[in-house]
Amino acid sequence: MTKVLSTYLPEVAVQPVFELIKVNNVHLKIVNERVTRHGDYRRMPNGHHQITVNANLNRYRFLITLIHEIAHLVAFQKYGRTIKPHGKEWKFTFQQLMLPFLRPEIFPPQLLPLLALHFKNPKATSDTDATLALALKQYDPANDKNYIFEIPPNGLFRLHNGKVFKRGNKRVKRYECLEVATGRIYLFNPNAEVEFIH
Template sequence: MEEVLAKYIPPAAVPTCLELIKKNDVHLKIVNQRVTRHGDYRLLPDGSHQITVNAGANPYRFLITLVHEIAHLVAFKAYGRRIKPHGKEWKRTFTLLMLPFINPRVFPQQLLPLLALHFKNPKASSDTDAKLSVALGQYDPPTDKNYIFEIPLGGVFRLYNGKVFKRGQKRVKRYECVELATGRIYLFNPNAQVEQIN
């Protein structure tokens, strides 16, 4: 397991992650890239705990996702399965589990202030924290995608599912975009990755 983890997370994080996995009896499954999620936790019918994480994630996103999913398991064990999946118990647990990793041996210096801010009140996904998501994206392999905030006003873009939109004005945090086929208005986070159509 140590060799496997070393391929996916920063080397300095391996011992602590390995300890978390063993202590919580986690079956870690690394899967192909999914568009809708970075990872998930499941209590299997036989009582075992399975966590899946996308293989395509950069080491920092992979680590955050792995600890995020382990936090679900730890929070459910500590507080019972009736808690909200991303409620205060999970937030507290996730923050405590992440603290040993938030240091310059694990994360690049430029990510540390964003991580410290994020973990004051962690969101259900690091993707909903636009600043952190964009900063983490700098460590992803190169892609032909753009962020919504990079698309000019009135610019046209396509989603992974083929739907085509025209970018509108920014509201408070998100961008109002019109689906060209239906005329329906959708709100997009600024860090949503899309394919710009010229």
């Protein structure tokens, strides 16, 4: 298992993550990319805990995602299944589990202040923290995608499912975008990755 983990995690994080997996009886599945999520936690009918994490994540995002999902498991076991999935109990658990990993031996120095800020009040996904998401993207393999905020106003872009949108104005945090085929308005996170057409 540690051999597999060392493919996906920063080297210094492998052993402590392996311990967390063992202690919490996690069945870890590393899966092909899912566009809608980086990871997932499920309690199986047989009582086992299954966590899936996308194989295409860079080492740092993989670590954050895996700890995020383990925090769900630990919070449910400690506080009961009636807590909100990303409520205060989960946030506290995520902070506690993540703290030992926020070290320069694990994360690059330029990421540490952003992570420290993010973990003061962690969000349901690190993607909603635009500054952190952008910083983490630097460690992804190069791709031809753009973030929504990089698309010019009225610029056209395509989603993974082939739908084409025109970028509109920014509301408080998200962008209004018009689906060209239907005329319907959708809201997009600034750092959703899309394919810029023109």
